[in-house]
Amino acid sequence: DQQVKQNSPSLSVQEGRISILNCDYTNSMFDYFLWYKKYPAEGPTFLISISSIKDKNEDGRFTVFLNKSAKHLSLHIVPSQPGDSAVYFCAASDGGATNKLIFGTGTLLAVQP
Amino acid sequence: EPEVTQTPSHQVTQMGQEVILRCVPISNHLYFYWYRQILGQKVEFLVSFYNNEISEKSEIFDDQFSVERPDGSNFTLKIRSTKLEDSAMYFCASTEDRGRRSPLHFGNGTRLTVT
Numbered sequence: 001d002q003q004v005k006q007n008s009p010s011l012s013v014q015e016g017r018i019s020i021l022n023c024d025y026t027n028s029m030f031d032y033f034l035w036y037k038k039y040p041a042e043g044p045t046f047l048i049s050i051s052s053i054k055d056k057n058e059d060g061r062f063t064v065f066l067n068k069s070a071k072h073l074s075l076h077i078v079p080s081q082p083g084d085s086a087v088y089f090c091a092a093s094d095g096g097a098t099n100k101l102i103f104g105t106g107t108l109l110a111v112q113p
Numbered sequence: 114e115p116e117v118t119q120t121p122s123h124q125v126t127q128m129g130q131e132v133i134l135r136c137v138p139i140s141n142h143l144y145f146y147w148y149r150q151i152l153g154q155k156v157e158f159l160v161s162f163y164n165n166e167i168s169e170k171s172e173i174f175d176d177q178f179s180v181e182r183p184d185g186s187n188f189t190l191k192i193r194s195t196k197l198e199d200s201a202m203y204f205c206a207s208t209e210d211r212g213r214r215s216p217l218h219f220g221n222g223t224r225l226t227v228t
Contacts, residue, residue: 004155034216043117043204043219044156089156098161098169099144099208101217105155 003027004092006104014112019077021107023090026071030092034101035064035075038087047088048075080111115139117220119205125226126195134190134223136205145188146206146217147180149173156204162188195227 005024013019023033031052036044050057050064050073057064063076077084090104118137126132138145147159160170162180179191188207192199202224206217 036219041221043119043206043221045219046216049216091156096169098163099215099217100146100158100161100169101148102158103148103156 002105003030004090004102004104006088006090006107008107009105010108010110012110012112013080015082016079019075019080019084019109019111021075021077021088021090021109023073023075023104024071025073025092027092027094027102028071029094030102031095032093033064033066033073034091034093035062036089036091036103037084038089038106044089077109080109082111082113085109085111117205117207117218119203119220119223121223122221123224123226125228128197128227129194132192132195132225134192134203134205134225136188136190136220137186138188138205138207139209139218140186142207142209142218144168144208144210145180145182146208147190148204148206148219149201150204150222151198151201159190159203192225195225197227200225200227 034049035047037047038044048059048062066073087106087108089106091101120135145162150156160174161168177193181189202222204222205220208217209215
């Protein structure tokens with residue numbers, strides 16, 4: 001039951017270029033979406049989030065776009081830096097009492113110097 | 114910056130043995146969680162805990178699992194009789210409140226290997 005899907009297991013971009021990571025979801029009850037970054041041997045670290053009432057949220061080099069009709073969100077990183085190389089997880093919440101997150105399988109981003 | 118601390122970083126145990134994974138959440142946080150990630154798979158929710166009781170658990174969290182906050186700082190996950198398929202990375206997380214402006218903070222995880 002993959003309610004949150006990240007169809008690209010990996011992505012490679014050149015330093016300075018834009019990285020676009022994609023995520024699709026199936027559960028229409030999801031109303032809050034987050035991106036987490038994970039380095040090897042570390043836990044996921046919160047990056048950016050978006051509520052379903054918005055279609056864009058920006059924080060520095062990171063922008064998340066939400067297309068509710070397509071049940072699709074994307075994370076844009078511009079410009080990409082070598083330190084951005086990590087696994088990026090998309091996660092969703094349905095507004096339940098516990099703030100439980102449903103994660104995607106992750107995309108490994110490699111930013112080449 | 115305050116962080117969630119997990120011990121041990123790696124635990125090896127034999128099938129059928131009990132294990133306890135330990136976590137120290139961020140001190141002013143009130144909501145606590147356990148997630149796990151089997152190698153190569155997604156991060157999965159196990160259980161959430163608030164006010165000294167389980168508030169939600171997944172179907173993975175069966176009778177072999179239990180959680181406890183034995184004192185004011187520790188939060189533990191116990192697996193009573195480990196199975197091979199319990200081998201995974203276990204992440205503890207905490208948050209100040211369950212509101213949307215309070216994202217989960219994760220620890221660095223405990224790698225559990227069941228042989």
